[in-house]
Amino acid sequence: MSGYTNENKTCTCTLSDNCVHQAGIYNLTGRVGLQIPLLFGSLANDAPLLLTIPGIMVGCLPYNSILASNLECFYNQSCIDQIQIFMKGFSLVKPLLLSHFEQNTTVNDLFHQLFIESWNPMINFTGYFHICSPNPCTYSYNRRFNLFYIIITIISLFGGLKTILYFSTLVLVIFIQRIQNCINVQNTNDEHSTMNQTNERNQ
Template sequence: MSGLHPLDFRLMAMSQFQILTMLCQTAASTISSDLSQFLTQQIITNQALSLQVFKAQVIALVEQMQATTLANVKYIDQLVSQVILNSQIMSALNTNSYLIANPVVSNYYIQHGQYYVGDYTASDALNVNNTACSCTHKSSCAFQAGLYNYSIRPASNEISLYHPSPPPMFIVPGMMVGCLPHDSMLQSTLECFYNRSCLDLIGISQAIIPLNATVSSRFQVNTTVNTMFEQLFVETWQNSSNFIYYYNACHPEACSYTYTQRGNFLYTMTMLFSLIGGLTTILGILVPLLVQFFRRLLLKCQGEAIATIENDPAGRQLFYFS
């Protein structure tokens, strides 16, 4: 158990930096895994796509992969936080709860910590709201971190409320402390690490170079770690696709296209005359053939004779042809 004040930055700093390292490693491994899986996918089409359609489909697939990756990481992180909260796991730093001895029954009971809600300035120790956030129901309770020159634990009649009074020697800009290092780190910003003076005050080695605030970035100096983690610390996603490779892989034997156009009067008359001319040509070929066919058939029917045998009264047989 540390003797530092629960709001002291030095109490939680090491754990928070370990959490930040794990968040970066999680983001890097997640991106690498999802990209490897994404690159195994294939676009299969029964017809060759045009360049515009190909680019649109690739962009849609990439955006879907990005959204799914970000949603999965956020869901898993929130799930872990809820499991820790509902399991009532006690932090080794005693920031979310701690044991209090009960001399009456020679036993111990768990007391949950509470943090003020609101902004605080070192010049005004009473400049906080009366509202308090309890670690019993939320693990995201957090307060501004500072450096204190004393060690204090709340008395039993204070309902475990961590007071920022007397004021700290120094408020660490952007850094938060609270129930758990994970949740307070997510609510923190890294603005202190852009300032050499701030790094000196919290005891960071001169070998550590401050971050450059002038570098172009989608994340501002006061962006929370949670916002950056939800974007997996990615500045930009670059989509690189090659339509020529796709087209050569498909290797179509033939290409065709259709277009729809509204016809005008001239177009209609041209099509009508073409149709009439086509019918005239077809009939000019078929009619003589049909006439010859029926003529031959008629002549054949007229040339065939049907013999009929009859007996006359004299007993003679007569033959008739029809």
């Protein structure tokens, strides 16, 4: 199919691949030398129409045709029976069950909704952890700073510095005292050594 004419409007596949037309079954029997017409929907070019298939579209590309179609015919047993007259393989097709989707919902819309009739969520964290068996479990989240949080952080920071300085100063003082004591002991020993040497010389 390279295009169609409908309601005095012509769509050509060479200009647009979105050309679609109502699908139907045509009678090509007995038309000698008939070639597939380039334009559908034009009575001058079409073979006699035997059956229109509701909801089913044909077009330049199968993909676009499917997306533009709907399944309304497949909900109707009489529509399926009419197709079975011309296509014997349709004898195995059964009508679709009723759905929460409208019968004229396009396949494109069904794709967007993933063909899901209803969601039945069942949350089971115990089963999830049993199946996945994760070793660690961590999480993180982003949070913007606010004034209250900044004030608390600054107070905590200064409080931590105060505690660190308190203990470090105490350790530093003890260390300095020990060094001073060592120096004093060394000086005392030097004085005793000098006095002993002086006494020995005097004797």
